Amino acid sequence: MAQTIPKDFNEIQSEMIETDLLIVGGGNAGCFAAVEAKTKNPSLKVTIMEKAHISRSGATAAGMDAINTYLRTDKGETPESLVKWSRAQVGGGPIREDLALSNAKILNETVDMLEEWGLPFVKDEEGHKQLRGRFDVSIHGEQLKPIMAEKAMEMGAQVLNRVVATNLLMDGDRCIGAMGIGVRDGKFYVIRAKATIVSTGGACGIYKSPTTDYSGAHHQTWMCPFNVGTGYAMGIRAGAEMSSLEQRWVATRTKDFSGPVDTLSVAFGCLITNAKGERVMQVRYADKGGDKAARFYRLNAPMTEWLEGRGPTYVDTTVLSQEDAKDLREDLLNERPSFVLFLASRGHDITKEPVEIYGSDPYIVGGHTGSGYWVDINRMTTTPGLFAAGETAGGNPNKFVGGCGAEGRLAARGAVEYVKNVKLPALDKAQVEKEKERVFAPLLRGPEYDGVTGIEMEERMQRLMDEYAGGIHQFYRMNEERLDHALKNLKMLKDQTKYLYAKDLHELMNALEVIDRLDVAEVLVHHLKYRKETRWPGWQTRMDYPDVDPKLDCFVESRRDQKTGEIQMSTRPYEQIIPGDRTKP
Amino acid sequence: MPPKVDREKCDGCKAEKESLCEQVCPGDLMHLGEDQKAFCRMPRDCWDCMSCIKACPKGALETRIPYQLGYHVARLIPMMGTNTITWTCIDLNGKVERYQYRNRGSDD
Structure with a gap:
């Protein structure tokens, strides 16, 4: 059209x-x-x-x-x-x-x-x-x-x-x-x-994905890559309070093509193994509950195996009969059909060879x-x-x-x-005009403008976050100095959004998306800095604070100051309603 | 990887105000060229969700695995029926598998 x-x-x-x-x-x-x-x-x-x-x-x-x-x-x-x-x-x-x-x-x-x-x-x-x-x-x-x-x-x-x-x-x-x-x-x-x-x-594309490839596979992500965090970004800009952004989600996915792993491991009993043939969860995480360990342990386990020299990691599909394997593919067709195509493109008989798994890029x-x-x-x-x-x-x-x-x-x-109890106030024309100018600016700079495209800025941000704010290529690890480096460069990128240009409406959307992602990334780094402990390894791994700090058994909160633009951090207390050991399901 | 477009089969959904693949793509990636044939404007940005493949009334679109990730060539073709979907998968070695099941309503 x-x-x-x-x-x-x-x-x-x-x-x-x-x-x-x-x-x-x-x-x-x-x-x-x-x-x-x-x-x-x-x-x-x-x-x-x-x-x-x-x-x-x-x-x-x-x-x-x-x-x-x-x-x-x-x-x-x-x-x-x-x-x-x-x-x-x-x-x-x-x-x-x-x-x-x-x-x-x-x-x-x-x-x-x-x-x-x-x-x-x-x-x-x-x-x-x-x-x-x-x-x-x-x-x-x-x-x-x-x-x-x-x-x-x-x-x-x-x-x-x-x-x-x-x-x-x-x-x-x-x-x-x-x-x-x-x-x-x-x-x-x-x-x-x-x-x-x-x-x-939520927000996908804040971090570089492990299969990032400019020509054909930039979006081999688990989360929908078109969900860019606009919902959070709009609230951040309006001064709404954000909670727990540092509790990032990292998924275990099939390697090279983000296919579902729970379908294989939970539904079909194909357990996580490493290069040595060990049942990883039973051998290394027995005290955490083995194959029923808390989700972040299961999600972080494959990358820890790689880091410590026991990769590749797999879900052991060789336990399946040919009939089970076909049922499994039928399930996969309902959720991630192109993963069935991926297996076919490798001529992979999963009953003979296990399926490789790997960590994903982090999501909010x-x-x-x-x-x-x-x-x-x-x-x-x-x-x-x-x-x-x-x-x-x-x-x-x-x-x-x-x-x-x-x-x-x-x-x-x-x-x-x-x-029931509210009426709409008169339209604030100045606010509307200001926003209209903001969002159309990259398009009105014109296709010949000597500037930066949304995609270029997105890739720069994704690599920055990956290397300095705990992405997959750094095995999700971070420290204070790296986070400070990330913040410094995020500020620079935010300032450079004035150079964004777009030649059509699709590229304009891309430009606005990177602005949203930068706003989410900045607040996220403040959250990661505030939690000076490691409470959920993988989701949030601080090399400089490797243990749990009981004083941080609370919610970490943020709000952008509407006058200064600074991100203000605070905490809110946790309230236990359901009695019992909190770590037991 | 963006869907491969069979330019013989694609008619740009002439009868529609906007072609169905353009309408449905969650990434705003499918687009009609000046020749009124569909193409993916940003190959790297496709999520391989296959929504456009399911929507195409001419069967002109086919998802291919990016060569960076898989070998040439395997095929997966969905056919949308009334309350059912039928998938045909042909792997690298030419092995064909077919799946058919209900995607709406119940059997009882």
């Missing part, structure tokens, strides 16, 4: 929209939020601002092969048992047990909604959703994303496809909507809303670890009128698909209550 590329500022058209509830990001949490809001109040105007096309956008674009959290109550599982398990997965926390419990209480009904909407679940002989681990149930989830999107639209949500959010619209300290650009129509969007839910997904994803906005029990951030759900909401790890959906519903309930 031909793009409309504005040549000068006066050519840029503005689209003004008023709504009751704006949802930024029509992924898993966003679709559930829309359905819940329209269920609670069908007359409410709900608008979804979607960066791509809602039918196949974001992290679940390719599909899923399991719902990783579901309570089989017939097996004695309860909301409390799930929270206890989640707490142990992050080494005893700290986690927000209040948030986790409220999520767990509506988890099953949320997952059951997916079944009602047409998502096929695999059933066991008694007709229950079939378990493949303690809490994960198997699905045929190739259509997961279109199914959620269709339901949100059927319920009457207005969807703005190909509109990329760039900043929140503010009235003093209160959020009253968001602004963005249309990457197809070249228009500037101003969406005024009584309440806003930010559910943009609050649906998996605790990174994200500090939210209250209604999922409102410290910015009034702004709610967060899914990967953007912090403190509540291990949400995955079911939990992010549940949280979208909780955020919608909070927002529906909030809009």
Whole structure:
């Protein structure tokens, strides 16, 4: 489709929209939020601002092969048992047990909604959703994303496809909507809303990926590379409080092609082995729980084996029969079909040779670890009128698909209550004009401008973060001096964003993406500096502070000072609600 | 790696306001050239999610593994049916495997 590329500022058209509830990001949490809001109040105007096309956008674009959290109550599982398990997965926390419990209480009904909407679940002989681990149930989830999107639209949500959010619209300290650009129509969007839910997904591409390759494989990442942390960046710029960004997520993936490992190791019993043929988790992590050790131990184990001279590392698929191997490939087709193609491109018979595994680049994803906005029990951030759900909401790890959906519903309930008592103030024209100038500047500099492209700056930032802020090529390790070096250069890069230029709307989006990633990276490094201990090896490995410091058994928080631009750090206490040993599931 | 486009089969989705691969790509990467054939504007940026392959009404698109990561050539072709999906996979050695299952609704 031909793009409309504005040549000068006066050519840029503005689209003004008023709504009751704006949802930024029509992924898993966003679709559930829309359905819940329209269920609670069908007359409410709900608008979804979607960066791509809602039918196949974001992290679940390719599909899923399991719902990783579901309570089989017939097996004695309860909301409390799930929270206890989640707490142990992050080494005893700290986690927000209040948030986790409220999520767990509506988890099953949320997952059951997916079944009602047409998502096929695999059933066991008694007709229950079939378990493949303690809490994960198997699905045929190739259509997961279109199914959620269709339901949100059927319920009457207005969807703005190909509109990329760039900043929140503010009235003093209160959020009253968001602004963005249309990457197809070249228009500037101003969406005024009584309440806003930010559910943009997390941040991928802050760090260099191990398969980074300019010509064909820059995006062999586990997390969706089009989720660039815009949700966090908009909040950071508006002065919202961020929590636990230093609890990064590092995934163990199949080497050279980011394929799922849990599918192999959890569902099919293919255990982690090293070059010596040792069962790594049993031999080296028996005291941490072996193959059931906390998640960060399992994720960090393969890279530690490489570092200590026992790589390559594998999941031992040679235990599988030919029939099991075909079932496994069928599961993989539901979530990461191109991984099946990758195996085929190597002529790899997994029953004869094990599958190599490796660490991923680190991500900031609050649906998996605790990174994200500090939210209250209604999922409102410290910015009034702004709610967060899914990967953007912090403190509540291990949400995955079911939990992010549940949280979208909780955020919608909070927002529906909030809009009852608010009115929209008059439009602040100066704020809108300033943002319009900011976002279109790289495009208006023109294609001949002697400057920097978004992609060039992205690669520079990714290498900086990889080497100095604990990326995979440094085995996730960092120290104070390296972090200071990262901060110094991030400041330099941020200053150089004034040289960004773009020749079309796609490149303009790339330029705005790197600005967002830089804002997230800067706050992340402040978090990594503050936690002077090593609480979650791999996710957060401080070579200069290798042990746990009991004084840091708390949440690390940040907020950008709106006057000086400085990042201010603070802590919040951990509150234990579920009694018992925090490290035991 | 971006999808390989069969230029004979691709008709640019003439009947649509915007071609389906352009509509669906989560990375805003698929685009029609001046010749009205689809292409990927930034080969390095493809996530290999295969959304465009599933959406293409002409079967003109095919995901290929980047040569940096895999050998030439294996193929994986999805066919979208009513509530089912059928995959055909042909590996490096020419071995063919087929998978068919329900992707919407339940068997009962």
